[in-house]
Amino acid sequence: MLKVMIAGALGGMIALMYLYAPVQGEEVDQQDIVRCVEENAAENLSEQCTYLIKALCKIEKSIRNIQFSLRETADGYELILYDREKREVFSEVYPVEPWVKEVSEGILEIGISTGSPARYTFYFRKEDAKISDTFYNARLFGGRYIAHRPLVGDQWDEPLILTDIFEEGILYQEIYRDFSVTADLMSPIYSIELTDEEHIMLEYCMGEDYTVISEVVEIELGE
Numbered sequence: 001m002l003k004v005m006i007a008g009a010l011g012g013m014i015a016l017m018y019l020y021a022p023v024q025g026e027e028v029d030q031q032d033i034v035r036c037v038e039e040n041a042a043e044n045l046s047e048q049c050t051y052l053i054k055a056l057c058k059i060e061k062s063i064r065n066i067q068f069s070l071r072e073t074a075d076g077y078e079l080i081l082y083d084r085e086k087r088e089v090f091s092e093v094y095p096v097e098p099w100v101k102e103v104s105e106g107i108l109e110i111g112i113s114t115g116s117p118a119r120y121t122f123y124f125r126k127e128d129a130k131i132s133d134t135f136y137n138a139r140l141f142g143g144r145y146i147a148h149r150p151l152v153g154d155q156w157d158e159p160l161i162l163t164d165i166f167e168e169g170i171l172y173q174e175i176y177r178d179f180s181v182t183a184d185l186m187s188p189i190y191s192i193e194l195t196d197e198e199h200i201m202l203e204y205c206m207g208e209d210y211t212v213i214s215e216v217v218e219i220e221l222g223e
Helices: 002-020 030-039 045-065
Strands: 068-073 076-082 088-094 099-104 107-115 118-125 139-141 145-148 160-164 172-175 189-196 199-206 211-218
Touching (some): 160 199
Antiparallel strands (some): 068 076, 076 088, 145 160, 160 172, 189 199
């Protein structure tokens, strides 16, 4: 009886693994599962069955949480984002492979590099399938805020803008300093670290002599 249960569980597990193999998302230790089954086939069947059940539950949970797919095509790399009901909410083909990573709980960062230092990123909230604007060479801090300096025309004295990822009015603040002039507007910004709910530690270089400044800045959170 236990052998039948194992065979059925293993068959279902392998079917799920092959069905979802092309989809990249939450990682599933597929090889580890198969290897364990092979190495322990002659061991205690009750323990083996328990292991397989736990493995299947892990795969099922992983499949439920997958909300993107990334596949290589003849034209490049196709990225598709899905809401929690697995409905497609975004699709794009990129000439180079983008990265997709979870940067904070429930929020994916999708980015593409077009050279050094040039990268574009946007964000996807899995809970409600909300998609952010696309940011150029932006820095994520505090898990929920973005710092960037948009280039407007030929002006290189743009402020450092702090905003919440999805620009929902939680934070918007412009910081004006004599940032050093560099090819990339964000290069003078060495680090941005949220020290508490109302302050950041900002390190940057200033002026023509590239003086390094460390400064605590109070951020202005909205209601």
